[in-house]
Amino acid sequence: xxxxxxxxxxxxxxxELAAGIAHEIRNPMTALKGFIQLLEDxxxxxxxxxxxIITSELQRIDSIINEFLILAKPKAVKFIExxxxxxxxxxxxxxxxxxxxxxxxxxxxxEKDLPPIYCEPNxxxxxxINLLKNAIEVMPNGGFIDISIKSTKDDYIxxxxxxxxxxxxxxxxxxxxxxxxxxxxRGTGLGLMxxxxxxxxxxGRIEVESELGVGTxxxxxxxxx
Ligand code: ADP
Ligand code: MG
Numbered sequence: 001x002x003x004x005x006x007x008x009x010x011x012x013x014x015x016e017l018a019a020g021i022a023h024e025i026r027n028p029m030t031a032l033k034g035f036i037q038l039l040e041d042x043x044x045x046x047x048x049x050x051x052x053i054i055t056s057e058l059q060r061i062d063s064i065i066n067e068f069l070i071l072a073k074p075k076a077v078k079f080i081e082x083x084x085x086x087x088x089x090x091x092x093x094x095x096x097x098x099x100x101x102x103x104x105x106x107x108x109x110x111e112k113d114l115p116p117i118y119c120e121p122n123x124x125x126x127x128x129i130n131l132l133k134n135a136i137e138v139m140p141n142g143g144f145i146d147i148s149i150k151s152t153k154d155d156y157i158x159x160x161x162x163x164x165x166x167x168x169x170x171x172x173x174x175x176x177x178x179x180x181x182x183x184x185x186r187g188t189g190l191g192l193m194x195x196x197x198x199x200x201x202x203x204g205r206i207e208v209e210s211e212l213g214v215g216t217x218x219x220x221x222x223x224x225x
Contacts, residue, residue, distance in 0.1 A: 014179075015068075015071035015197065016071070018068045018071060018179075019068050019069055019070075019071045021068075022064075022065040022066075022068035022069050023069060025061075025065055026065060029058070029061065029062065029065070032058065033058055036051070036054055036055070036058070039051075060186075060188075063188060064188050064190060067188060067190035067191065067193075067194050068190070070123070070126065070194050070197070070198070071193075071194065071197060077120050077123075078120060079118055079119060079120050080118070080119070080120075080121065081116040081117070081118055082116055082117060082118075082119055082121050082124075083114070083116050083117075084114065084116070084117045084119070084124065084149060084157060084159070084222070085110045085114060085149050087121055087124050087125055087128065088108075088110070088128055088147060088149060088159070089108075089110075090125065091125055091128040091129055091132065092106050092108065092132070092147065094129070095129065095132050095133070095136070098133075098136060099132075099136055099145070102136055102139065102140070102142055103141070103142025103143075104136055104139055104142050104143060104144070104145060105143075105144055105145070106144075106145050106147060107144050107145070107146045107147070108146075108147045108148070109146070109147070109148040109149075109150075110148070110149045110150075111149060111150040111151060114149065114150075114151055114157060115151075115224060117157055117202075117222050117224070118202075119202055119222070120198075120201075120202075123198045123201075123202075124198070124202075126194065126195075126198065127195045127198050127199060127220070128159075128161075130191040130192065130194065130195045131161045131195065131218050132145065132147075132161060133191070134163075134191060134192070135161060135163035135165060135216075137165075137184065138163060138165025138166045138216070139163055139164055139165045143163075143164035143165075144164060145161065145162065145163050145164075146160070146161075146162040147159075147160070147161055147162075148160045148162075151224065152221070155223065155224045155225060156204075156221040156222060156223055156224060157221070157222045157224060158219060158220070158221055159219070159220040159221075159222070160217055160218070160219050160220075161217065161218045161220075162215060162216070162217040163215050163216055163217075164214070164215045165215055165216060166212070166213070167210045167211050167212035167213055167214055167215060167216055168208070168210040168212075168216055169212060173208055173210065176192050176208065177192040177193050177195070177196040178193065179193050199220060199222070202222055202223075203222075203223050204220060204221050204222040204223060205220075205221050206218060206219065206220050206221075207219040207221070
């Protein structure tokens, strides 16, 4: 347990450092984007492919920076009482088109009249987006993503996201959430790190069940009190 504590302390320091750097990179990035835009408008030759690559790589840097910025202690993280089902509902709406594009359907089962959760709604939304996107990305042939939200006897809210994707090999489960661990060609390997961090800050926990070739379930438990 002690070793675990130290590991999480180190992660905390690294997280703050990374977030600090990410913040500093933002301004030069804005300048870069602006001038590349100007350049693209003024260059006559057909170099549109170069500009497409530059733009897509800049977007990639942007998304990495954004993940890291979440690790920074924002000055005013506002925890409020919020209906978690509503947050999930909005997230599912938001990802609906992207899922449909991959022949994926969401199936939802929400327990009625759940009490609100004390949380930072934007961060919770980020968690749901990260997990649902991961689910979509491991189901290239389509299928169903089951989402359920219910209360447990020991006063937690359990949010489950079940996919029919590739599954995760047993020896790789412990790598989940490690910064830059990714098996995707265009992955950042930062989504789960941020997700775990946010859930930890909400005094919750995440459990993963997975079977190769069958699918994966991410279970989030958030305390009701
Ligand atoms: P990224 O999505 O950029 O790769 P993440 O931190 O979101 O980074 O995920 C890290 C890795 O964990 C993924 O590359 C993938 O190998 C594995 N993973 C995450 N979610 C799932 C899932 N639902 N099914 C199978 N593998 C997953
Ligand atoms: Mg991801």
